[in-house]
Amino acid sequence: MATATYPPPPPYYRLYKDYAQDPESAPEPPPPIEGTYMCFGGTYTTDDLLPSLEEQGVRQLYPKVPNIDFKKELRSLNRELQLHLLELADVLVERPSQYARRVEEISLIFKNLHHLLNSLRPHQARATLIHILELQIQRRKQAVEDIKRRREEVQRLLKESLGTLDGH
Amino acid sequence: MDVISQLQEQVNTIASIAFNTFGTLQRDAPSVRLSANYPEPPPNAAEDASSFAEQPKLMSAALVKAAKQFDALVAGIPLPEGGEEAQLKRISELQAENDAVGQELQKQLEAAEKELKLVQELFRQATDNCFNLKKPD
Numbered sequence: 001m002a003t004a005t006y007p008p009p010p011p012y013y014r015l016y017k018d019y020a021q022d023p024e025s026a027p028e029p030p031p032p033i034e035g036t037y038m039c040f041g042g043t044y045t046t047d048d049l050l051p052s053l054e055e056q057g058v059r060q061l062y063p064k065v066p067n068i069d070f071k072k073e074l075r076s077l078n079r080e081l082q083l084h085l086l087e088l089a090d091v092l093v094e095r096p097s098q099y100a101r102r103v104e105e106i107s108l109i110f111k112n113l114h115h116l117l118n119s120l121r122p123h124q125a126r127a128t129l130i131h132i133l134e135l136q137i138q139r140r141k142q143a144v145e146d147i148k149r150r151r152e153e154v155q156r157l158l159k160e161s162l163g164t165l166d167g168h
Numbered sequence: 169m170d171v172i173s174q175l176q177e178q179v180n181t182i183a184s185i186a187f188n189t190f191g192t193l194q195r196d197a198p199s200v201r202l203s204a205n206y207p208e209p210p211p212n213a214a215e216d217a218s219s220f221a222e223q224p225k226l227m228s229a230a231l232v233k234a235a236k237q238f239d240a241l242v243a244g245i246p247l248p249e250g251g252e253e254a255q256l257k258r259i260s261e262l263q264a265e266n267d268a269v270g271q272e273l274q275k276q277l278e279a280a281e282k283e284l285k286l287v288q289e290l291f292r293q294a295t296d297n298c299f300n301l302k303k304p305d
Contacts, residue, residue, distance in 0.1 A: 067251045074242045082235055085186055113179050120172050126255040133262035140269045147276040154283060
């Protein structure tokens, strides 16, 4: 049975021979990549944006405004979905051979629903960041108060002990 | 689970209820006579028919319930007014405040460490004097 050995480590390690004595003699690490890059034969991008529906070839059912009223659009898409399901049931009873169009419309509504929900995620991420920052500020303020209190206590104790020693 | 993931789960639930409904009805529906040219369909058992009549009601009730739950979840989305710019402004404000408080904390820490070193030095001197039996001045 043929086994392959592991690939050797990259040869850059020779450049860092004197790093302990002279950190300047070795090259800097490469800067972070921007844009797209290839990794194991696949292309990846550093900019993770949600592709819009048109880019995926799907018709967008809700209006394209800068600030979307998410709740209203989600509710109206839900109602449309129910109507389309009823239509599908009707079509299956009356004209069963025409189901394909209705099924396509239902899947279009589902794709729009999921795309709307996915476009809520950046908003959620920003809200989470705000919450984390607020928590951190609160913790830091608490720590500052604690340190101040302890320092004052130390001063008091020192004064007291000085008074005690002098009195002695 | 956060509300957006719950909403996504609910959408998938509605989809699965829908196709289960249609699939079950198509599979189990009794044959219907479309025209006089076709022979009479074979009669099916009585309990089949009664339980089959219940199924559309139950499944459509489940579908409507899932849709109502979706609406309730949508109402629960916390969506503060202002949009993206307001959020970004708030983030930069909070970052500035965080930096200021961080620097204050750093200052207090340095002062406290200095005082700690002072006290440790004093204590060392006092214990040294104690060991060497020096009289206090």
